[in-house]
Amino acid sequence: MSIEKQNYFTRFNVAQRIEHLLLVISFTLLAVTGLVQKYNTAWISEVLIDGFGGIELTRIIHRIAATVLMLECIYHAVYVGYKMYVLKEKASIVPSIKDGKDAIQVFLYNLGFSKHHPKMPRYNFAEKAEYWAMIWGTLIMGITGYILWNPILSASILPGEIIPASKAAHGMEAVLASVAILIWHFYNVHLKRFNKSMFNGQLSREEMEEEHALELEEIENSPKLLRPTDEEIRKRQKIFYPVSAFLSVILFVGVYGFVLGEQTAITTLPQSPVRLNVFSPQTPSPIPTRKPTPTPLPSPTLPPQAAQTKPVVATSLPVAGAVTWDGEIGKLFSSKCVACHGQMGGLDVSTYAGTLKGGSKGAGIVPKDAKAGTIISYMEKGGHAGTFSPEELEKVRAWISAGAAEK
Amino acid sequence: MRGGTELIGSELLNGANMKVTRCQFRVPIICYILLFPVLICALFLTVQPAFAEATQPGGPVPQKPDNSACLGCHGQPEMTSKFPDGTLVSISVDKVDYEKSVHANLSCQVCHTNLSGYPHPKNSASNPRDYTMQYKDSCKTCHPTQSSQLNDSVHARSLQTGDKNSATCADCHEPHKATKIKKDAQGKISDEDHAKIAEVCARCHNTIYQQYAKSVHGKGIVIDKNPDVPACTDCHGVHTIQDPTLNKFRLGSPDMCGKCHSDWRVMGKYGISTNVLNTYVADFHGTTVKIFEKTHPDEETNKAVCYDCHGVHDIRSVDDPQKGISIKQNMLAACQRCHPDANLNFPDSWLSHYIPSPTKYPIVFYVNLFYNILVPSVLGGMAIFVLTDIYRRIFRKNEETHPAGGLK
Numbered sequence: 001m002s003i004e005k006q007n008y009f010t011r012f013n014v015a016q017r018i019e020h021l022l023l024v025i026s027f028t029l030l031a032v033t034g035l036v037q038k039y040n041t042a043w044i045s046e047v048l049i050d051g052f053g054g055i056e057l058t059r060i061i062h063r064i065a066a067t068v069l070m071l072e073c074i075y076h077a078v079y080v081g082y083k084m085y086v087l088k089e090k091a092s093i094v095p096s097i098k099d100g101k102d103a104i105q106v107f108l109y110n111l112g113f114s115k116h117h118p119k120m121p122r123y124n125f126a127e128k129a130e131y132w133a134m135i136w137g138t139l140i141m142g143i144t145g146y147i148l149w150n151p152i153l154s155a156s157i158l159p160g161e162i163i164p165a166s167k168a169a170h171g172m173e174a175v176l177a178s179v180a181i182l183i184w185h186f187y188n189v190h191l192k193r194f195n196k197s198m199f200n201g202q203l204s205r206e207e208m209e210e211e212h213a214l215e216l217e218e219i220e221n222s223p224k225l226l227r228p229t230d231e232e233i234r235k236r237q238k239i240f241y242p243v244s245a246f247l248s249v250i251l252f253v254g255v256y257g258f259v260l261g262e263q264t265a266i267t268t269l270p271q272s273p274v275r276l277n278v279f280s281p282q283t284p285s286p287i288p289t290r291k292p293t294p295t296p297l298p299s300p301t302l303p304p305q306a307a308q309t310k311p312v313v314a315t316s317l318p319v320a321g322a323v324t325w326d327g328e329i330g331k332l333f334s335s336k337c338v339a340c341h342g343q344m345g346g347l348d349v350s351t352y353a354g355t356l357k358g359g360s361k362g363a364g365i366v367p368k369d370a371k372a373g374t375i376i377s378y379m380e381k382g383g384h385a386g387t388f389s390p391e392e393l394e395k396v397r398a399w400i401s402a403g404a405a406e407k
Numbered sequence: 408m409r410g411g412t413e414l415i416g417s418e419l420l421n422g423a424n425m426k427v428t429r430c431q432f433r434v435p436i437i438c439y440i441l442l443f444p445v446l447i448c449a450l451f452l453t454v455q456p457a458f459a460e461a462t463q464p465g466g467p468v469p470q471k472p473d474n475s476a477c478l479g480c481h482g483q484p485e486m487t488s489k490f491p492d493g494t495l496v497s498i499s500v501d502k503v504d505y506e507k508s509v510h511a512n513l514s515c516q517v518c519h520t521n522l523s524g525y526p527h528p529k530n531s532a533s534n535p536r537d538y539t540m541q542y543k544d545s546c547k548t549c550h551p552t553q554s555s556q557l558n559d560s561v562h563a564r565s566l567q568t569g570d571k572n573s574a575t576c577a578d579c580h581e582p583h584k585a586t587k588i589k590k591d592a593q594g595k596i597s598d599e600d601h602a603k604i605a606e607v608c609a610r611c612h613n614t615i616y617q618q619y620a621k622s623v624h625g626k627g628i629v630i631d632k633n634p635d636v637p638a639c640t641d642c643h644g645v646h647t648i649q650d651p652t653l654n655k656f657r658l659g660s661p662d663m664c665g666k667c668h669s670d671w672r673v674m675g676k677y678g679i680s681t682n683v684l685n686t687y688v689a690d691f692h693g694t695t696v697k698i699f700e701k702t703h704p705d706e707e708t709n710k711a712v713c714y715d716c717h718g719v720h721d722i723r724s725v726d727d728p729q730k731g732i733s734i735k736q737n738m739l740a741a742c743q744r745c746h747p748d749a750n751l752n753f754p755d756s757w758l759s760h761y762i763p764s765p766t767k768y769p770i771v772f773y774v775n776l777f778y779n780i781l782v783p784s785v786l787g788g789m790a791i792f793v794l795t796d797i798y799r800r801i802f803r804k805n806e807e808t809h810p811a812g813g814l815k
Contacts, residue, residue, distance in 0.1 A: 040698050054706070055698040103792075110795035112803060133785075151756055152748050160755025164763075165770040167691070172778030176785060183789045192796060279572050280614040346526045359526075 007205045009219065011197040015079070020198050022072045029065035030141075031178045033058045038171040066145060067259055073138060074251045078244045086236045088228050092122040095132065099125040119213035126188050130180075137177045144170040150262040323399050325352045325406045332392060349375070352406045367404035370397040471506070472514035478502050492534040504584045518545045518582065536571050543575040550576075556646035564650070572611065579607050602628050604638035612639075618721040625720075635673050654707050658700040661687060664713045686760040687713070709745065716741040733759070 012020070033052065036045035037059070052058040083089045101118070103125040108114035123131070144166035147154040151163045189195040197203045208216040228236075323329065333349045341347045347359030358364035358374050366372035378384050379393055388396060399405075478500065480486060486499040505511060516523060521530070521541070532538035543566075547554040557563050557576065566573035576582075589597035596604075605628055609616035619625040619639075627636030642663055643649070649656055665684030667673050674681045687693035695710040714722070716732055725733040732738045738754040746753065763771035 037694065040694055046698075046701055049698060050702050054703055055695055056708075107792060107795055110799040112799075152746055152750075152753060155752040155756055156748075156750050158752070159770075160752040160757075161768055161770045163756035164690075164758055164768065165774045168771055168774045169778065172775070172782055176778070176782045179782075179786050180789060183786060183793055187793045187796075192800065277614040279570075279611055281572075281611050282609060282613045341525065346524070 008202045009205070009208055009216070010201055011203045012201045014201070017198055017201060019072065019076060019079075022068065026065045026069040026072065027177075027181075029061060030069065031174060031181075033062040033065065034171075034174050035178060037062075038174065063149070063259070067255065069138070070142065070255045070258065071252075073142075074248055074255070077251075078248060081244055082240060086228075086233055086240050090122075093128060093131055095125075095128045099128055117210075119217065120211060120215075122212055122215040124211055126184070130185060130188075133177070133180060137173055140169060140173045141177075144173070146258050149258060153262050323395065323402070323405075325355075325404070329396060329399050332388070332396070336388060336392075347374070356404075365400050365404055367400060368402075370400040373400070376400070471512060474505075474515050477515045478505075490532065490534050490538070494535050496535045500583045507586060508582075508584050509587045510582060510585070518542060520545075539575060539577060540571060542577060546576040546582075553646050560644075560646060560648045561650040562648060574611060578611065598632055598634040601634050601638055602632035604640050605629070608639045615720050618719075622718070622720060622722045623724045623727075624722060635667070635676065637667065641667075653705075655704050657712055658696055658704055658708065660712045660714060661693060661696060662700075680760060682762060683760045686758065686762065690757065711745065715744070 032048065036042075036048045036052075037055070039045050040049070049055055049058050052061055084091060098121075102120055105114055105116065105118045106125075109117050147158075147163055147166040148170060154162060154166075189198075193207065195203070195207065197207075203212070205216075330352065333355065338350045341349045341359075347364060348354035348357075349364060355364045355375070356367075361374050363373050364375045370376060376393075376397065379388055379396075481498055481500045482502040484499050484501070486497065487495050488498045489495050519542075521528065530538065530541075532541060544554075554576070562574045566575070588600050591597070605616060605619060605625065616625075620629050624636040627633040628638055640648075643651065651657075661684060668679065669681050669684045671681045684693075688697050692710040692712075695708060696712055699706060699708045699710075716738070717723075717725075718730070721730075723730040725731045728734070730737055732741055735751065735754050738757075738759075739749060739751055742749045742753055742757075758768050758771065761767045763769070763775065765772055
């Protein structure tokens with residue numbers, strides 16, 4: 001290998017790049033579908049929630065993305081385990097004192113207080129910080145997410161307060177992670193220089209010199225990296241495969257429990273269709289009914305109030321004129337009866353002829369027969385709305401008996 | 408009338424006589440001034456026989472119609488009529504009540520258009536309800552706004568589906584007795600009339616009324632006539648009453664309760680927290696309901712609203728020893744309606760409208776505190792670091808010497 005002339009260095013293999021892609025998709029979906037819930041009153045959240053098809057669908061997308069991330073985490077653990085145990089690769093992501101020193105030195109160098117930019121290893125302090133922040137964040141989000149996803153199971157072991165506490169932590173951690181990605185990750189790998197290693201897997205010599213000078217030196221100075229023999233690998237694989245399979249199964253079961261452990265919190269029971277007895281009228285108060293009165297009693301049967309307000313009914317007319325229709329009787333009829341039995345149809349007692357003729361039930365009066373005719377019979381029966389006083393009735397009877405003269 | 412106007416005219420023309428004539432005609436002038444807008448209104452509203460009759464051009468005060476013909480019979484108490492189905496109903500109208508009522512200036516036939524003459528024309532109604540229904544549109548002529556509001560209401564809708572028990576105008580507003588509803592300048596109904604509202608609804612919704620009367624709100628109305636507590640219409644509306652089983656009503660209900668419960672002027676009197684709505688909205692249930700209200704107001708959500716925990720018409724004080732939900736067992740029972748497996752720890756997952764503090768829900772308080780420190784520290788640290796890098800790349804571009812070999 002003519003190392004001196006090599007200008008590009010493989011940094012990430014295809015599997016790692018696919019892993020990163022899965023992480024990008026699941027993280028972004030989680031962040032967007034989660035933050036719109038935390039900041040649900042913002043207009044942009046409304047637009048996005050609507051875009052996802054409503055809050056319930058937003059939450060389903062959130063949970064699917066969470067499941068993808070959890071499965072990806074299991075894969076990552078197995079992958080890292082294989083590299084560490086079977087291939088015996090250097091744990092290049094583990095932080096060391098040097099990373100702290102590098103960070104300080106870069107900081108001072110940026111400000112001009114240090115003339116030397118440190119030579120940094122395969123994973124520099126910025127990358128290690130991001131990786132471990134990711135591990136920390138995923139753990140917190142996983143635990144609090146589990147509690148929020150399965151609140152009833154959680155509350156059966158832990159105090160109930162752990163649920164709102166988890167919600168607080170889940171939301172704040174989300175803000176921390178998302179903004180950290182924007183500030184730290186986007187700046188470091190996209191803005192200050194577009195790092196394409198996650199897309200094409202390679203870094204240029206210049207990038208290597210700036211960010212991973214130590215790794216570059218190692219590659220160039222000891223070209224033959226120690227790789228275990230095939231026999232050693234096979235031997236370790238015999239142990240690694242069953243152990244990792246066993247642990248993976250446990251983790252898969254864990255994810256299964258996470259996702260499907262509890263359904264009531266997600267769906268809850270349907271609202272019980274409590275149909276109120278909507279129409280339940282009060283018992284109506286008894287209707288005041290007229291008591292049958294055998295004889296036509298004068299108005300004192302009416303309550304005094306009604307009597308006052310209906311002086312027409314209550315008072316007797318002053319007797320004036322001869323006992324004829326044109327004299328007294330017609331006036332009596334007009335004052336007491338014509339209000340209803342006038343020109344309105346049916347019985348009409350506003351005229352002498354109408355009174356004789358009567359209504360649908362026969363003649364109103366029959367001259368000389370004070371017992372016939374509907375008017376007298378109605379008055380005697382009582383219960384009619386308008387009534388003659390006994391004196392008036394007597395007068396009418398007398399008039400009829402005398403021949404019911406018109407003039 | 409003509410004489411009066413002529414005198415006003417001569418008064419204006421003849422200043423010398425003014426003093427005398429004014430003294431003589433003060434009362435009519437005031438009356439005409441008062442009457443003028445009424446007449447103008449009447450001109451615009453001539454379609455309404457009521458007003459036309461009330462402002463006959465002969466007199467300064469609206470003349471009462473002559474209803475004596477009808478009241479001659481119907482003014483007597485104990486008048487009854489039997490419907491073909493055998494129901495006996497009172498057909499009496501109390502004249503005194505009628506003349507005190509808001510309709511005193513209407514003649515009977517303004518509404519009872521089908522009842523001219525005696526004997527009355529035969530009516531097709533076979534029972535009292537059918538008879539009432541014949542008049543359901545009578546009020547529209549003079550009360551078009553209320554009538555169209557009613558047409559959008561649950562009462563009108565259930566009538567359209569054939570439920571003849573649905574309320575029409577006259578079921579709430581007894582037309583022969585209804586007096587003017589007293590309102591203040593802002594249109595707020597008087598305390599006295601406000602306290603009567605529930606009794607009106609109780610005529611048909613008695614089961615609900617019985618629950619309501621025992622509730623913390625109902626007691627305030629029934630016992631104290633307290634205008635601060637809601638009567639039926641404060642939550643359900645007046646004429647535009649909507650079906651409360653609709654999703655829209657459910658989703659809007661937190662704001663409905665919040666209208667009073669976020670108002671410190673009302674809640675302050677009773678020492679009730681005004682944070683109930685914002686703490687609800689901050690929680691999972693409230694957040695979801697508010698989102699639904701904004702994005703899908705007609706869709707169903709099973710997340711709890713105020714009345715799922717507090718009760719609907721039978722809302723008790725949270726301290727009520729039997730049903731109050733400040734007692735954990737009662738709260739658990741409320742939780743279990745939707746989360747049947749919940750145990751006694753579970754109610755604590757709801758912060759009971761409290762804002763977490765070191766004494767109330769300390770775990771939540773300290774988690775928040777931790778993150779309120781952690782988030783700005785971490786992000787701030789990152790930002791500072793990034794800024795120094797930007798600074799170097801922009802302002803110290805030319806100084807880049809790196810003997811250590813890290814940078815070119």
